[in-house]
Amino acid sequence: MAIYLDSAATSFPKPPQVAARMCEYLTQVGATVNRSVYGPAQEAGLVTLTLRERLCRILGYGGRPTHAILTGGNTAALNMVLQGWLKPGDHCLVSAMEHNAVMRPLIRLAEQGVTFDRIPCDGDGRMDPDDILPLLKPNTRLLVLAHGSNVSGSVQDAEAVGKICREHGIPFLLDAAQTAGHCPVDFDRFGCSALTVPGHKGLLGPGGIGGLLLAPAFAKELDPLITGGTGSASHTEIQPDFLPDKFEAGTPNLPGIYGWEAALAYLEDVTVEAVRRHDLALMTRFLSGLDGVSGVRLAGPRDPAQRVGVFSLDFWGQDNALVGDRLEQEFGILTRCGLHCAPNAHKTLGTYPQGTVRFSFGWFTTEEDVDRALEAIERITRR
Numbered sequence: 438m439a440i441y442l443d444s445a446a447t448s449f450p451k452p453p454q455v456a457a458r459m460c461e462y463l464t465q466v467g468a469t470v471n472r473s474v475y476g477p478a479q480e481a482g483l484v485t486l487t488l489r490e491r492l493c494r495i496l497g498y499g500g501r502p503t504h505a506i507l508t509g510g511n512t513a514a515l516n517m518v519l520q521g522w523l524k525p526g527d528h529c530l531v532s533a534m535e536h537n538a539v540m541r542p543l544i545r546l547a548e549q550g551v552t553f554d555r556i557p558c559d560g561d562g563r564m565d566p567d568d569i570l571p572l573l574k575p576n577t578r579l580l581v582l583a584h585g586s587n588v589s590g591s592v593q594d595a596e597a598v599g600k601i602c603r604e605h606g607i608p609f610l611l612d613a614a615q616t617a618g619h620c621p622v623d624f625d626r627f628g629c630s631a632l633t634v635p636g637h638k639g640l641l642g643p644g645g646i647g648g649l650l651l652a653p654a655f656a657k658e659l660d661p662l663i664t665g666g667t668g669s670a671s672h673t674e675i676q677p678d679f680l681p682d683k684f685e686a687g688t689p690n691l692p693g694i695y696g697w698e699a700a701l702a703y704l705e706d707v708t709v710e711a712v713r714r715h716d717l718a719l720m721t722r723f724l725s726g727l728d729g730v731s732g733v734r735l736a737g738p739r740d741p742a743q744r745v746g747v748f749s750l751d752f753w754g755q756d757n758a759l760v761g762d763r764l765e766q767e768f769g770i771l772t773r774c775g776l777h778c779a780p781n782a783h784k785t786l787g788t789y790p791q792g793t794v795r796f797s798f799g800w801f802t803t804e805e806d807v808d809r810a811l812e813a814i815e816r817i818t819r820r
């Protein structure tokens with residue numbers, strides 16, 4: 438059996454309830470939401486509402502579940518905010534560790550007159566929130582932060598960043614792709630204006646679905662990126678301005694909604710705190726095992742309290758892509774190598790252009806998996 442250490446890309450396996458509920462929806466329910474009023478359609482509507490409620494609880498959002506928008510994924514959610522909010526002449530701040538899901542939309546917006554600056558991060562990928570202040574401009578209209586890096590696993594102090602944003606009246610968009618379901622994410626405490634999550638990583642659901650949580654005042658000002666039929670206000674050709682309909686045009690991903698709702702029910706049962714304890718134990722084991730290994734550099738913090746279980750290793754004098762291949766062929770270990778859609782993160786960490794081999798852990802990763810990875814790393818570095 439292969440050892441799956443690519444949870445930062447997507448979680449695997451999923452709790453069995455996820456596939457079971459998706460199958461149940463496809464074979465026994467079939468109806469869409471917000472359009473028809475017969476029994477199965479109402480059932481689908483209730484499942485959708487329950488999903489929104491679970492998202493709010495898991496992500497520390499005390500507002501109304503109508504403001505938990507369901508999207509086509511994390512990238513879609515980020516685009517909805519970036520493209521719906523920033524206008525020519527606006528300035529945006531991002532950390533030096535952002536994923537291309539933020540940077541590519543921003544580069545396109547830059548062609549239309551949006552400007553941006555990167556807040557520097559140290560060699561471990563961490564940002565000092567005080568470094569935000571000198572970069573603020575009168576036209577700064579958004580700050581975007583990857584809560585956890587998909588390259589180094591470093592977790593930023595979102596609460597401190599949120600506080601600075603609040604003090605300066607700048608909306609704060611948090612990309613919680615790598616932290617949601619792995620460590621506490623608290624919309625209200627962090628002072629977010631918007632928060633995005635994918636369904637398929639630490640939140641244990643299927644691909645093709647994600648969430649966008651919006652503070653009410655921000656939601657009011659945010660333009661929808663996609664408009665169309667909502668099943669509501671059908672007398673008019675104007676997009677409704679109430680939520681979630683303002684941001685949810687088109688028939689939603691109902692199999693995904695059923696699967697994700699089941700995943701979040703499972704996660705609420707397990708609790709994110711228990712996942713965090715599990716991750717911390719695995720991280721501590723991996724880090725102490727790495728201490729005895731030379732010939733490899735860890736990019737990212739050594740303190741488990743400052744990170745999630747995403748470990749980028751640079752194998753000295755070796756081609757990291759070949760190392761990734763050997764890990765699978767010789768040891769049955771599945772990892773990801775390369776630049777992980779975040780070139781500037783690698784520049785910050787000193788691992789550009791060679792990239793790294795990324796080992797990432799999840800709820801179903803065991804201590805034995807970690808030990809097998811450590812043995813393989815030791816064998817590969819010995820050559």
Ligand code: PMP
Nearest residue numbers: 510511512536538583587614635
């Ligand atoms: N941001 C971060 C920090 C990520 O790790 C990822 C996924 N690698 C994304 C954004 C994009 O998420 P998705 O591919 O699920 O849309």
